Amino acid sequence: MPRNPAPRRPLALVTVGLLILGSAACASTAATSAGSPEHPGALAKNCGTGKKFKIGFAQANNAEPYRQHVNAELTELAKGYPDFDITIADGRGDSNKQISDVENFSTQQVDLLMISPFEAQPLTQAVAQLYDKGIPVIELDRQTTGDKYTAFVGGDNQAIGKEAGTYTAQKVLADGGDVAILEGLTSTTPAVQRTKGFTEGVAVNPKIKVVAVQPADWLPDKAQTVFDAMLRANPGIKAVYANNDLMANGAYLALKGQNKVGDVAIIGTDGLPDQAGGDQAVLDGRMTATFVYPTGAKEALELAKSILVGCAKSVQRNTAVDTTLITKDNAQAAIDKAKS
Amino acid sequence: MSTQPTEADVDADHEVLTAFDDGKPPATAGVRKWLRFRFLIRFQSLLGLVLVLFGGIVFSPRRNGEILFLSADNLANIVRSVSETGIIAVGMTFVIIAGGIDLSVGAVLGLSGVLVARLMIDWDYGTVLAIVIVLIAGLLFGVFQGLVSNYLRIQAFIVTLAGLQLARGLARIISGDQFINISFGSKPKQAPTSFSLLGDRLFGGVLPVSALVFLGVGIIGSVVLNTTRFGRHVFAVGGNERAARLSGINVRYVKIATFAICGLTAALSGILDAGQLAFANPDSGTGYELTAIAAVVIGGTSLFGGEGTVVGTLAGALLLGSLNNILQLNNINANLQLIVTATIIVLAAALQHLASRRSNT
Numbered sequence: 179m180p181r182n183p184a185p186r187r188p189l190a191l192v193t194v195g196l197l198i199l200g201s202a203a204c205a206s207t208a209a210t211s212a213g214s215p216e217h218p219g220a221l222a223k224n225c226g227t228g229k230k231f232k233i234g235f236a237q238a239n240n241a242e243p244y245r246q247h248v249n250a251e252l253t254e255l256a257k258g259y260p261d262f263d264i265t266i267a268d269g270r271g272d273s274n275k276q277i278s279d280v281e282n283f284s285t286q287q288v289d290l291l292m293i294s295p296f297e298a299q300p301l302t303q304a305v306a307q308l309y310d311k312g313i314p315v316i317e318l319d320r321q322t323t324g325d326k327y328t329a330f331v332g333g334d335n336q337a338i339g340k341e342a343g344t345y346t347a348q349k350v351l352a353d354g355g356d357v358a359i360l361e362g363l364t365s366t367t368p369a370v371q372r373t374k375g376f377t378e379g380v381a382v383n384p385k386i387k388v389v390a391v392q393p394a395d396w397l398p399d400k401a402q403t404v405f406d407a408m409l410r411a412n413p414g415i416k417a418v419y420a421n422n423d424l425m426a427n428g429a430y431l432a433l434k435g436q437n438k439v440g441d442v443a444i445i446g447t448d449g450l451p452d453q454a455g456g457d458q459a460v461l462d463g464r465m466t467a468t469f470v471y472p473t474g475a476k477e478a479l480e481l482a483k484s485i486l487v488g489c490a491k492s493v494q495r496n497t498a499v500d501t502t503l504i505t506k507d508n509a510q511a512a513i514d515k516a517k518s
Numbered sequence: 519m520s521t522q523p524t525e526a527d528v529d530a531d532h533e534v535l536t537a538f539d540d541g542k543p544p545a546t547a548g549v550r551k552w553l554r555f556r557f558l559i560r561f562q563s564l565l566g567l568v569l570v571l572f573g574g575i576v577f578s579p580r581r582n583g584e585i586l587f588l589s590a591d592n593l594a595n596i597v598r599s600v601s602e603t604g605i606i607a608v609g610m611t612f613v614i615i616a617g618g619i620d621l622s623v624g625a626v627l628g629l630s631g632v633l634v635a636r637l638m639i640d641w642d643y644g645t646v647l648a649i650v651i652v653l654i655a656g657l658l659f660g661v662f663q664g665l666v667s668n669y670l671r672i673q674a675f676i677v678t679l680a681g682l683q684l685a686r687g688l689a690r691i692i693s694g695d696q697f698i699n700i701s702f703g704s705k706p707k708q709a710p711t712s713f714s715l716l717g718d719r720l721f722g723g724v725l726p727v728s729a730l731v732f733l734g735v736g737i738i739g740s741v742v743l744n745t746t747r748f749g750r751h752v753f754a755v756g757g758n759e760r761a762a763r764l765s766g767i768n769v770r771y772v773k774i775a776t777f778a779i780c781g782l783t784a785a786l787s788g789i790l791d792a793g794q795l796a797f798a799n800p801d802s803g804t805g806y807e808l809t810a811i812a813a814v815v816i817g818g819t820s821l822f823g824g825e826g827t828v829v830g831t832l833a834g835a836l837l838l839g840s841l842n843n844i845l846q847l848n849n850i851n852a853n854l855q856l857i858v859t860a861t862i863i864v865l866a867a868a869l870q871h872l873a874s875r876r877s878n879t
Contacts, residue, residue, distance in 0.1 A: 240852065268852035272804075273795055278599040282846045285592045287581055299699045300795035303717065323699075365696055 221328065222289065223312050225489040231290065233264045233482060234283035238296035238320070239271035244471065245294070247450050248318070251516075252475040259479060261487060273300035280304040284311070290482055294318045302326075314485050316478050329481050331474035334498040335371035341501055342372075342445050342469050343379015346417055347386055350443045350466060354385020355416035358408050360401050360429060361393040362421040369393070372421045372447060389415065394425050401428025402435075409436060417443040423456030423468055424448075430464045447471060449504045451516035461509035470512075472499035562869050563817045563833035566862070570837050574844045587847060590724050597729035600813075600839035602627070602787040603806050604732045604832065607813040608739040609783030611831045612776040614814055615743070617756040617823030618674035620777060622663065622681030623784040623810060627803030629689040630656055630788025635698040635798035638709040645712040649789055656785020657778045659685065664774030674777075682807075689800035698798040716793025728790045733832075735783065740828040752776060756823025812859070813838060816866040825870075837862070 235252065237245055249266055256264045267283070269276030276296050281304060283291055291308050295301035298321060306326035309315050314328040321330055346357065357380060362369030373391065380386045390408045394401035401420065409415060409432060420426035426446030433439050449456045449470035456468035477497050484490040504512055578587030586592060606623045613620045630652045637648040659681070667677040702711045719726045743749040754762040755772045763769050787806075792798045817834035819826025838859060845855045 265849045267846060270852070273797070274599065274602065274791070278595065278842070279846065281591075281595040281599075282843065285586050285589065285595070286579060286847060287586075297697070297795075297797060297799065299697075299797040303796070 221490060221492070222314055222485050224289070225486050227261075227487055229261060229487075231262055231482075231486045232286065232288045233262050233290045233292060234279075234286065234288040235264060235266045235292040235318075236269060236276055236279045236283065236294070237266055238269045238276065238294045240266075240268040241271070243450055243452065243455065244448060247452065247455075247516075248294070248473040248475060251473045252479070255475050255479055259483060262479070262482065269296050271296055273297045276301060277304045280308065284308050284313075288313065290314045290316065290486060292316045292318055292478055292482070293322075294320050295322050296320075298323050314482075316481055318474050318478055328485065329493050329495055329497065331477045331481065331497045331499060333472045333474070333501060335368045335471075336375035336378075337498070338447060338469050338471060338501045339372035339375025339377075340379040341375075341503070342419055342447065343376040344382060345379075345467065345469075345503060346376075346419060346443075346445055347380045347383035350417050350445065351383070351386055354383060354387075356387055356389045356412055356414040358390040358405065358412065358415050358418045359388060359392075360405060360418060360420040360425045361391060362396040362425070364393045366396075369396075369421050376419050394420075394428065396422055396424060398424045398428035398431070401425035402431045403428075405429040406432040406435060409433070409438070409442075415442055417445065417466075419445045420447065422446065422448050423450065423459065423465070426456065426465050426468070427459060430459070445469075449502065449512070451513045457504055457509045457512045460504050460506060461513070463506070466505075468504045470502040470504060472501060474499045561818075561830070562866060563830045563837060566816070566866070567833040567837045567840070570840045570844070574840055577844055577848060579847055587844065592843065592847075594719070594724050594726055594729060596836065596839045596843050597732065598726040599843070600835045601726070601728040601732035602791055602803075603809040603813065604835035604839075605735045605783050605787045605790070606780075606806060607810040607817075607831045607835050608735050608828055609780035610807075610810045610814050611739065611817070611819055611826055611828050612743065612752055613674070613780045614811075614819050614821060615756045615823055615826045616752045616773055616776040617759065618667070618773060618776060619678065619811070619821070620660075620663070620681075620780045620784075621675065621678040621807050622659070622685055623780060623787075624803035624806035625682045625685035625689065626656055626659055626781060626784035627788040627791060627806055628800050629659075629685045629692070630785040631792040631798040631802050632689050632693040632698060632800050634789050635700050635709070635792050636692055638713060639698065639700065639707055642706075645710045648713075652789055653782060653785050656781040656783075656788070658781070659785075660777040660779065660781025661774055663781070664777035667777070668770045668773055686800065693798065693800040695800070700792060700796045700798065702796070713793055714796065716790055717796060726794075728794055731786070731790060735786070736828060736832040740832075743828050748772070748775070753824055756825075758824070809838070812863050815863055815870070818866065818870050820870060834866070 237249060239245055240249065252264065256262055267279035269279055273296050277300065280291065280293065280301070284307065291305070291313055293301070293305060293315065295305070295317070302322040302324055305315055305322050306324065309326040317327050317330045319332045321327070351357070359373055359376060361373050364370065377388060380388065389412045392404045392408065394404045405418060405428060418429045420429055423446040426444050429444050433442055443466040446456045446465050446468040449468040451457045456465060459465040460468055477499055481493055484493060574587040575585055578585045580586060606627070610620060610623065633655060634648050634652045637643040637651060638645065643651070663677050663681045666672060667674050700709050702709050702714045716727055720730070743752065751762070751767050751772045754767055755769050759769055788803065791802055813835035814826070814831050815821065816837060817827065817830030819830060841858060841862070842855055845858065
């Protein structure tokens with residue numbers, strides 16, 4: 179049986195608990211205010227400086243490189259917010275598990291919920307229940323359906339795809355040429371939006387032709403097989419855009435197999451700074467460039483601060499975080515920044 | 519509650535069983551002394567559950583003197599969180615006691631979820647009819663696996679491993695490789711509102727319907743296993759198949775029936791899954807077969823067959839759920855939760871082995 183690690187809670191926190199319990203009675207008020215045009219959302223019933231706040235983050239699945247990166251960045255940045263006590267729960271890629279996590283945060287009476295729902299619809303009701311109790315909800319990267327959340331922070335996949343497309347059209351293949359696209363799982367929104375954005379982006383250069391678009395389900399081994407076939411069918415391919423860096427690496431392996439490394443530019447997405455991530459691949463010259471899919475951790479913490487500490491009356495409901503282009507010039511800097 | 523038929527229950531054909539050695543090692547003198555207390559070990563999972571609940575109270579975070587672990591909401595959440603794997607575990611108990619195993623249940627859950635969603639959304643079936651069709655489909659899937667296993671003489675492990683792939687494949691075909699969002703209403707492409715009842719909570723929003731269904735299935739399963747002739751036959755077939763056959767039990771029928779029960783419970787879980795989440799994903803339930811088997815093993819059922827209880831399985835499932843809940847409420851690392859679960863599975867199996875040693879001299 180594990181020791182009880184529950185920290186001694188200062189008196190202030192007990193007061194917070196009392197107020198939150200009391201505020202549960204006003205849940206219906208919070209629900210109706212959510213329907214108002216300004217969407218002020220469920221802002222904190224208890225807030226102010228000099229208090230301790232408990233924040234629960236329900237992560238979709240810790241066993242994904244991107245989500246590990248989000249957790250690491252959030253934990254690191256949270257050190258700059260001594261008032262916040264952040265707990266991360268691992269949904270293990272199972273909506274039922276994640277619903278339990280949200281319910282447990284509710285039992286623990288957290289002051290604010292952050293969540294990246296594994297699947298939108300299944301988590302909606304559980305999140306709405308907390309929201310209706312008057313607990314502010316910040317959704318990170320992925321959204322539930324409906325409008326029972328306080329704020330959403332995430333990258334704009336279509337905008338990121340478009341930037342990659344424009345970059346390819348203007349910097350990589352200014353003279354034009356054949357381009358291939360490796361898509362993620364086509365039943366997922368990011369795959370559809372990134373591909374759509376990229377297609378729009380490359381359209382600025384009429385000399386570029388998209389000759390092949392194939393799904394490789396986000397997987398490097400599948401990408402290798404698919405791109406190998408694409409290359410044989412279209413030997414004129416000058417650049418390949420992959421919806422994520424793992425598939426970009428698969429494309430690199432296919433090029434290596436055909437002794438064509440360097441003949442084809444590889445543009446990826448995600449730009450994770452860890453050893454196996456896209457930043458390192460760009461630095462090593464295996465990829466031409468990648469576009470960072472931002473974690474939104476910084477923006478989410480700032481939102482939490484203005485809600486809990488700043489007692490904000492309303493916050494920006496949707497925050498789109500900009501991407502960053504990673505090339506050989508700034509790859510090392512990006513890796514170093516994540517390590518510090 | 520009695521775990522196996524008592525002496526008085528045993529009918530004539532059952533007595534033949536004792537004439538055969540079941541191959542388990544005889545107990546040494548030291549162990550024999552302890553075997554007097556083995557009736558306690560029979561209830562190991564119940565004792566374990568009590569211990570875990572006690573631990574939950576002791577280690578529970580508190581606010582204003584309220585023990586958060588014991589709040590009605592939290593206890594209801596625990597039962598809800600294990601309801602789907604728990605229902606499957608009840609069916610799995612029958613299969614395992616009869617000496618089999620069913621690895622297909624998680625995939626059958628996914629298949630049933632998308633099937634019930636499509637039936638209501640795209641093919642305009644009413645709630646009751648859609649549920650009945652899916653339950654029958656699950657039952658037939660089990661019967662099919664039982665037939666293949668018994669008539670082609672392939673081990674249950676292999677047949678149901680293939681069944682897992684088959685069910686996932688069918689689920690993806692039926693769903694068209696898409697997630698299905700279920701919206702409720704009377705318009706076309708909507709599910710009947712009554713189906714949303716499965717995700718509701720009764721008694722002032724506290725008791726989830728899925729938790730009630732789970733407890734109901736547990737009671738029915740326990741009654742069938744302990745009080746019916748069929749239940750006794752399940753034990754006989756799993757304990758010593760040859761003896762059971764010689765005493766006139768239709769062994770094939772019994773084995774196929776246990777697979778049918780297991781398929782039925784998996785289908786029920788899939789329907790609940792879709793109802794609770796208002797969502798159907800062909801990949802739902804991945805890995806649930808292992809959680810269900812863990813609950814059965816912790817419940818004191820022997821993987822060699824012939825021994826076990828449904829009550830133990832219920833306690834095993836609730837034990838796993840309570841344990842995860844306590845660890846989560848105390849913010850213990852998620853990976854450690856898996857390790858604690860692993861320890862409990864091994865501990866339960868070791869106790870079970872001790873309990874099943876024969877005390878013959």
